[in-house]
Amino acid sequence: MKKFLPVLFLVMALLFSDHLSAASLTPGAPVELTGTQGRFDFIKVDAAKRRLLACHTQNGSLDVIDIDAGKLIKCVPTGNAQGVAIDDKGGRYFVSVSKPPKLVIIDSTKLAVIGEVALPGPADVMAYHPGLNRAFVCNDDKPELWIIDPEAKAIVTTLNMPGFGMEDLGFNADGSLLFQNLKDTGALVKIDPVLGKVEDKWPTTPADKPHGLAMVDEQNAVLIAGGTGKLVLLDLVTGKILASADIAPKVDEIAYDPGLHQAYCASGTGVISVVDVERGALKALDSVPSAQGAHSIAVDPKTHTVWIVFAKETKPYAQPFTAKP
Numbered sequence: 010m011k012k013f014l015p016v017l018f019l020v021m022a023l024l025f026s027d028h029l030s031a032a033s034l035t036p037g038a039p040v041e042l043t044g045t046q047g048r049f050d051f052i053k054v055d056a057a058k059r060r061l062l063a064c065h066t067q068n069g070s071l072d073v074i075d076i077d078a079g080k081l082i083k084c085v086p087t088g089n090a091q092g093v094a095i096d097d098k099g100g101r102y103f104v105s106v107s108k109p110p111k112l113v114i115i116d117s118t119k120l121a122v123i124g125e126v127a128l129p130g131p132a133d134v135m136a137y138h139p140g141l142n143r144a145f146v147c148n149d150d151k152p153e154l155w156i157i158d159p160e161a162k163a164i165v166t167t168l169n170m171p172g173f174g175m176e177d178l179g180f181n182a183d184g185s186l187l188f189q190n191l192k193d194t195g196a197l198v199k200i201d202p203v204l205g206k207v208e209d210k211w212p213t214t215p216a217d218k219p220h221g222l223a224m225v226d227e228q229n230a231v232l233i234a235g236g237t238g239k240l241v242l243l244d245l246v247t248g249k250i251l252a253s254a255d256i257a258p259k260v261d262e263i264a265y266d267p268g269l270h271q272a273y274c275a276s277g278t279g280v281i282s283v284v285d286v287e288r289g290a291l292k293a294l295d296s297v298p299s300a301q302g303a304h305s306i307a308v309d310p311k312t313h314t315v316w317i318v319f320a321k322e323t324k325p326y327a328q329p330f331t332a333k334p
Contacts, residue, residue, distance in 0.1 A: 064090035092134035211248035221263030256282035261304035
């Protein structure tokens with residue numbers, strides 16, 4: 010028996026080594042979005058309706074994709090879509106549009122436009138607060154955040170930011186606070202959404218030029234991706250950086266899967282950086298090849314499938330990646 014032990018240990022070591030080196034995401038077949046063209050901006054998963062919502066900027070539409078069947082349901086004409094938010098209770102999608110500048114309101118059942126709010130400048134990304142029934146939309150030209158009443162179809166407050174370069178934003182778990190990345194200032198801004206008031210501003214260093222943002226509700230923390238190749242975990246009470254990890258540069262959108270405790274960072278260089286998120290700690294796992302220019306990413310919390318969108322020449326695609334638990 011003893012002479013077989015070294016062989017057994019060697020086999021186990023090789024298997025364990027293979028497990029460690031295996032990619033954390035396995036690519037699936039790309040879904041061609043026929044009848045459309047051009048590049049995308051941010052995307053989001055509507056888990057309840059089993060859809061991927063893709064802001065198809067150059068196609069001038071919100072593309073709605075069945076994530077279980079892997080097929081395009083409908084392209085809803087919006088103008089140059091940049092960001093999207095979901096109102097589950099009200100059965101609506103909100104789309105921020107840069108050209109012509111407006112907020113578009115879509116019936117999420119009929120997939121038809123039911124309203125628009127004209128904006129004084131090009132919109133970028135956005136968020137929606139269901140309790141307040143307010144849309145929060147970033148001005149892409151100025152450090153301003155428009156707070157919009159979708160019922161009155163009007164801007165009720167214009168919030169001036171203490172810096173420039175408006176990027177991703179999101180609410181904490183109970184919706185009492187809104188957090189906004191400022192790229193050129195290298196900061197995260199803390200906002201009271203009820204009062205429409207900036208409460209604090211925290212540096213995101215070493216995640217300089219912060220872009221993507223994803224809430225880690227179980228830790229009352231937020232993940233922030235710097236465009237220069239760092240991901241940080243920031244405490245939403247103290248504003249202190251708890252941990253950092255190396256990621257690919259030129260990351261735009263990021264997604265966090267609370268079931269697997271993994272973050273996915275989409276880099277326009279053609280990779281997805283995968284990072285393990287534990288209590289107060291980050292561990293870079295691997296970088297998975299994706300597609301050149303694929304800077305948008307979302308995760309389905311039900312199946313843990315990760316989605317990207319991209320254009321290859323003139324043909325646009327959505328592509329799933331299977332995550333390994």
